[in-house]
Amino acid sequence: MAGSESHRVLVVDDDRDSAELTALVLGGAGLQVAKVHSGQEALEAIHALSPHLVLLDINMDAMDGWETLTLLRADESTRDLPVAMFSVRFDLREKLQGIQLGATDYITKPFVNDDLIRRVHRLLEGPRG
Amino acid sequence: MTRILLVDDVDLFLELERTFLKRYGCDIATARSGEEALARVQEDRPDVILLDVVMPGIGGYEACRRLKDDPDTRDIPVIFVAGDPDLSRMAAAGGDDMISKPVRREALLEVIRKHVAIVERGAARIPVHLRVRLDDDVDADATRSVFSKDLSQGGMFLKTTPAPPIGRRIGMRFRLPFPEGVEEVRVMGEVVRQVPEDPQSHLIPGVGVRFVGLQGAERSRVLRFVRARLPETE
Numbered sequence: 001m002a003g004s005e006s007h008r009v010l011v012v013d014d015d016r017d018s019a020e021l022t023a024l025v026l027g028g029a030g031l032q033v034a035k036v037h038s039g040q041e042a043l044e045a046i047h048a049l050s051p052h053l054v055l056l057d058i059n060m061d062a063m064d065g066w067e068t069l070t071l072l073r074a075d076e077s078t079r080d081l082p083v084a085m086f087s088v089r090f091d092l093r094e095k096l097q098g099i100q101l102g103a104t105d106y107i108t109k110p111f112v113n114d115d116l117i118r119r120v121h122r123l124l125e126g127p128r129g
Numbered sequence: 130m131t132r133i134l135l136v137d138d139v140d141l142f143l144e145l146e147r148t149f150l151k152r153y154g155c156d157i158a159t160a161r162s163g164e165e166a167l168a169r170v171q172e173d174r175p176d177v178i179l180l181d182v183v184m185p186g187i188g189g190y191e192a193c194r195r196l197k198d199d200p201d202t203r204d205i206p207v208i209f210v211a212g213d214p215d216l217s218r219m220a221a222a223g224g225d226d227m228i229s230k231p232v233r234r235e236a237l238l239e240v241i242r243k244h245v246a247i248v249e250r251g252a253a254r255i256p257v258h259l260r261v262r263l264d265d266d267v268d269a270d271a272t273r274s275v276f277s278k279d280l281s282q283g284g285m286f287l288k289t290t291p292a293p294p295i296g297r298r299i300g301m302r303f304r305l306p307f308p309e310g311v312e313e314v315r316v317m318g319e320v321v322r323q324v325p326e327d328p329q330s331h332l333i334p335g336v337g338v339r340f341v342g343l344q345g346a347e348r349s350r351v352l353r354f355v356r357a358r359l360p361e362t363e
Contacts, residue, residue, distance in 0.1 A: 043311055050262070067260035067304065070276070074354075075306040076256045101258050 003112040007124050008049060008113040012042040012068070013086065018109065022055060022086075029117045039063030043071060047080055053123050055107065058087040058094075065121070066101060077111040080125050130243050130283050130344070132156045134175035137210065138184040138193070144233070146179060146210075146282075149234045150241075165230045170202055170244065171269040176245045180224075181238075182211040190222040197223030206244035227281045246356055254279040254286075261287060264300035275335075277303070282355050284339040292323045292336045299338065312350050317341040322346030 009026055013019035014037045023033040036045045038108040040063055047053065056070075058065035065085055084105040092101055095106060105123055107116065134156050135146050143159045150157055155208070158173060161164040163186050171179065182189035188226060189209060196202045209219050209227040219227055223244045259277045278286040303313045310358045322337030324330075343351065 040311065043306065047308075062258075063304070070258045070260050071304060071306045071311060074259065077308075097276075 001088075006030045007053070008033070008034070008051040009120065009124075010042065010045055010049060010054045012039070012052040012054060012060075012065070015059040018057070022111075025081050025113045025116055026113075026120060029120075032118070039065065039068035039071075042068055046072065046081070050083070053120065054081060054083045054100055055120075056083050057087055066097070069098075069101050069103060082126055084119070084123055099105070130156045130340070132158065132173065132175040133177045133245075134158050134160060134166065134173075134230070136160045136163070136178065136184070136189070137181040138162060139181075142182060142210070146232060146237065149232070149237050153238075153298065161205070163189060164185035165174060166192050170196060170205065172284070175205060177206045177208065177241060179208050179210050179228075179241075182209055182214075182219075190330055193219075193222040193224050200303055208240055208244070219285075222295060246352065252290045254281045255355050257358075259285075259303045259305070261285070262302040263287075263289075271274070278333055278335065282352050284321070284337060286333075286335055286337050287332055289334040290326050290334050292325060292334065293320050295320050295323055298341065301338070305350055307350075314343075314350050316343045336339070 009031060011019050011022045013022065013035070016037060018027050019035040019037060023035045026033045032114060034045060034049055036042050039041050039060055042054065042056065056065045056068060064111070069083055069085070072081060081103040084107050085103045085105050086109060088109050090108065098106065105119065107119055133150060135143050135157060137143050139307050147157055147159070158169055158175065160169045162184055166178070180189045193207045193209070193274070196205065196207060206225040207223070210230060210232060211225045211227060213232040214227055214229055217229070226240055226243060228236055251287055256279045257277060259280065260274055261277050262274045263273050264272055275287050275289040299318045299320070300315070301318045302313060302315045304313050305356065318338035318341070319341050319353060320336045321339045324332050324334050324336070326334040
C-alpha cells in the first residue's frame with residue numbers, strides 16, 4: 001500500500017489566503033497539495049491531476065461549491081471521489097443538503113491544524129477498498 | 130425531444146405512424162405531399178424524416194433528392210416508406226433507409242432507432258442533482274437557484290418550495306459535465322406537474338418542468354448527457 005506522502009489533495013477556495021494556508025498545513029503533513037480558486041478550475045484540475053481527495057469551499061463566485069459537487073457527482077469518472085466541503089459554518093439544512101448531493105464530509109473554517117490533518121488522513125484512508 | 134417528420138398523402142398511415150410513436154416522447158410533425166414536406170423541413174428541421182414514396186406532386190423520390198441536394202438538409206436521415214420498394218431508385222434519390230408497408234410498430238421503431246435516439250417516455254429519466262438557476266419573471270427577486278432531482282431529454286424535476294403554478298414558464302440555466310469540460314444549457318421550462326409539500330408523503334416536493342423550444346447545441350448537450358447514462362437495454 002502506498003504511503004500517505006503519495007496522496008494528492010486538491011484545495012479549492014477562492015480566498016487565496018485561505019487556500020494557501022490549507023495547502024501549507026497539508027503539505028507540511030507530507031501530502032501533495034494543489035490549489036485552485038474556482039469551481040471551473042477545480043473540474044479541470046481534477047481531471048488533470050486525479051486527486052485522492054478534494055477540499056471544496058462552498059462560497060465561491062460564478063460556480064459555488066455545491067454546484068461543483070453536483071457536477072462531480074454527475075460525472076462517472078468522479079462520482080466516487082471523496083469531497084469534503086469547506087465552509088465557515090454549516091447549519092443542519094446545509095448538512096442534509098450536502099448528504100443528498102453526495103458530500104463525503106464537512107470541515108469548518110478556521111480549522112485547528114492537527115484536526116484538519118487528522119480529518120484528511122481519515123478521509124484518505126476512507127471506507128474505500 | 131427527437132423531432133420526426135411523417136410524410137404521407139394518406140391520413141390513415143400518418144395516424145398509424147403517429148400512434149406507434151406516441152409513447153416515445155417525440156415531437157411529431159406531418160406533411161401530406163413532397164412539396165409540403167420540403168417546406169416543413171425548412172421550417173422546423175426534423176431529426177429524421179419518414180417519407181412515403183407514392184404521393185401526388187413531386188412524390189417521395191424527388192422530395193428526397195431535393196433534400197439531399199441541399200447542404201442544409203443533406204444530413205437529415207430520410208427513411209422511405211414503400212409498399213413496393215424499389216431499392217435502386219431509393220439509393221439514387223439518396224435515401225438513408227427504408228421500411229415496407231404495411232408498417233409494423235417494432236420495425237418502425239427499429240429503423241428510426243438506427244438513425245436517431247428515441248426512448249420510451251418515462252424510462253429516460255436520469256437521477257441527477259444539478260444546480261439550476263431560475264429566472265422567474267414573476268418573482269421580482271431576480272434569480273434563485275434550486276436543485277434538480279432528475280433530467281430527461283424532455284424536461285426535469287426541480288426541488289423547489291413553494292412550487293410555481295402549473296403553466297408557469299421559467300427561464301432556466303444549468304451546467305452539465307462532459308469529458309471535455311462543463312457546458313451550459315439555457316432553456317425555457319414550463320411547469321407541468323406539481324408535488325406540494327406534504328409531511329405525510331414521501332414524495333419530494335417540487336415541480337416537473339417540460340423544456341420548451343430546446344434546440345441546437347443546447348439540445349444536443351442534454352441528449353448527450355442523458356443518452357450516456359441510459360441503461361443498455363434502452
